Amino acid sequence: MARPKPAIIFIFITLFLDIFGIGVIVPVLPKLVEELQGGDLEAAAHSVGWLGALYALMQFIFSPVLGSLSDRFGRRPVILASLFGSGIDYLVLAWAPTLGWLYLARIVSGITAANFSAASAYIADVTPPEKRAAGFGMIGAAFGLGFIAGPAIGGLLGAHGLRTPFLVAAGITLLNWLYGAFVLPESLAKENRRPFTWESAHPIKALTALSRWPVVMGLAGTHFFSMLAGNIYPALWVLYTGLRYGWDSRQVGISLALVGVMAAIVQAGLAGKVIAKIGERRGVYLGLLAMAVAMFCYGAATDGWMVYVIILIGSIGGIGSPATQSMISRAVSADEQGAVQGALNSITSIAGIVAPVLWTALFSWSIAKDRAFPLPGLSFYGACAVSLAAAGLAWRAFRKAGLSSP
Structure with missing residues (x-):
């Protein structure tokens, strides 16, 4: 081992x-x-x-x-x-x-x-x-x-x-x-291995198989909406900040570097300590609500300097993902961890396909020349709504599993 x-x-x-x-x-x-x-x-x-x-x-x-x-x-x-x-x-x-x-x-x-x-x-x-x-x-x-x-x-x-x-x-x-x-040892004991089946490897069937665990199925939806909202960064950040604040590539690079630094700090150091203190369910809620607040503020921010403050606040949203994955992993047996994690990564990939199309199309529509009231932050307001929907799905999953109490 x-x-x-x-x-x-x-x-x-x-x-x-x-x-x-x-x-x-x-x-x-x-x-x-x-x-x-x-x-x-x-x-x-x-x-x-x-x-x-x-x-x-x-x-x-x-x-x-x-x-x-x-x-x-x-x-x-x-x-x-x-x-x-x-x-x-x-x-x-x-x-x-x-x-x-x-x-x-x-x-x-x-x-x-x-x-x-x-x-x-x-x-x-x-x-x-x-x-x-x-x-x-x-x-x-x-x-x-x-x-x-x-x-x-x-x-x-x-x-x-x-x-x-x-x-x-x-x-x-x-x-x-x-x-x-x-140097890499094997982590999965032979007694915990299971036969390979195409049903568990089929991307669609792997997703539907998650329904065997109610809390996992609900949190899979939470994971999808969270990834859909989070993918607004690579999809729209350059276009949005360039239009709204006149940022050049250097400013864009600095801001994205700060996003990465804060993500590393929060998820590598802070997440485990916070979740150990407040519990996984509260960690899910805290992360998603922080993400929602940050997305709304990005859409409303009128000056570029505000973005840097919002990045610091929004980084707390990084607590939600490890809390969600931890709860999912605890709900399944050792011999099914790979299949479940594979299904979650498929969900991440779907979000990666949908997000660029969704957020750039919404952005384009919101700033069209014939628009009476242009609203360039509309996509970020949409990401805020998606984050809140993710929190709602988490609450529903916890309630179905009898985990709705704080």
Whole structure:
């Protein structure tokens, strides 16, 4: 069996590299696509959108597959295979001669990034139930740090060539794979493994299977709405702050770096302590209500300096996700953690597909030239409503499970 602390550190590094790998290509992928399409910016914009949708679709399909495979064969082989695949994928991106190779690489990227399900199950395996909220908080911290480091380093490396960031990401990922091959122990005992079935690996059936646990099904809805609201940052932040406050790329980068720093601080350090003190249910409510308040304030903020204050307040919303995941993991048996975490990652992928379309369309409608009263903050008001809906679903799930009392 795995020793909790070293194992979680490795998983943290692995998840960080997943997000870092996504972030490091953000500044250079659109330019690479444009280069491969002969400098046609309009065509490149469409291709970048399809590449993003394809990536999220692959995550949706394969998250439950990898989760169920980890329930059958263990977490270690799935995580290591995904790491190796990611490293090779970055090399393909670095040397891609045509746009078709980029599409192939994004398919592989989406599949290998679905290892979040196995990594989440690993955390559930090696941490006792009362400490899982803190363990899942490490996932949020990995997101935050990867969100800071990826775009920043990708931009710096991109100055030395559009393909340089991919080569660096490949090297780091393959080194982590090599390190894991020697030091990462298996976390799932053989007696807790279960046969692989396509029913548990099917993305739609995996979602409907959550209905076996009423509290899990309700919190899965909470998780979806929370992710839908949170995905407004990558979908709309640049457009919104540029229009409303006249921010340039430097100001956008500073603000997003602060979002990442605060997410890392809250989810890695504060979340576990707060949840241990107030309980998981209150942690869910606190996180979602803080998110709702922050989204409303973003929509109402009239000056750019206000945004930085709101980021600090909104970071408390990071408590909600680890509290939700902890409650879900406690509700299912050890041999089904991978399948359930895979279903949750599929839900995250669906939110990642829907959010850019929803929030940018609402933003475009709200600022249309023929609009009598433009309301550029409308999308953030919508995200506020979605956050409140997530809290309502959580309350309903707790009530059905007989957990509605404070």
